Amino acid sequence: MIGYISGKILGPWDRGIIVDVNGIGYEIQMPSSSLANLPSSGNEVTVFTHLVWKDDTLSLYGFETIEARDMFRLLMEVSGVGPGLALKILSVLSAGELLQILVREENNRLRAIHGVGEKTAARLCIDLKEKARAILAKRQWYVEPASHIEQVAAGDLWNDALSALTHLGYGSSETRAALARAFASAGESAGLEDLVKKALQFLAKGHTKQA
CATH class of the missing domain: 2.40.50.140 (Nucleic acid-binding proteins)
Structure with missing residues (x-):
């Protein structure tokens, strides 16, 4: 090896x-x-x-990182998940994000990734939930409860906006905070362009902390 x-x-x-x-x-x-x-x-x-x-x-x-490599190996323990799909998942989610998604069984976040169907998302959560919890506990990483805003926006719109902001070079934590504020400000009926613009305004001002 x-x-x-x-x-x-x-x-x-x-x-x-x-x-x-x-x-x-x-x-x-x-x-x-x-x-x-x-x-x-x-x-x-x-x-x-x-x-x-x-x-x-x-x-x-x-x-x-070693953490990302180990998550790649963990994903491939699940039936139906090969190296190609595991790589796609880790192209969208960091190791820490993926661990928390598995523990919280957020199947919808996994299904938003191209190539991950409903059955595969469910299998990932079922097979890896306890292993993910053990890894988080060992590393003393805190599992944040999903906020109401993120639960409401956990579909394609949230993921598309998050992806757009991440590709602009912003970090995951600050991006999520700014995007949550953008959803709260613009409302659930806002479109992708409006949400990204509002989130960028919060990021530019440094107003990314949840109230």
Whole structure:
């Protein structure tokens, strides 16, 4: 098993990055959300990896943190979840977010991810809830109760707005707080563009703390 790879980034490829280690280029598939956080081509990088051998093909999957790599492995313990789907899930959710979603059994948040159907979402929560709870307890991470606003907005609109703000470079916690305030201010009938604009206003002013 290859636990991690350290080397020089040669550049992106269609599904991840290529890392040069002593003249050997390793193709490493990564969550799309991680690619923007990596150093530019020519710089040194360390990626925590998991090796998958399937149909006589070796594939390397890489992650910024050990926690994300371990979540990737945990997801693949569930029947019907292969490396491709696990990577999609971790392209949308951080390890911490996913653990809390599993503990709270928020199937709707999982179903919003492309490729995760109703049965798969339910199976993920059923199979991994207690394991996720144990991981959170071990790391002493607090499981936040889902707010009323987030429960109401937990469908596509919430996820689309959250994705738009995240792609603009804002962190997950500040984005959720600003978006919750935007929902409270604009009302549940607001459209995606209005919500994103209002959330950006709160982020610009630094008013991201829940009242």
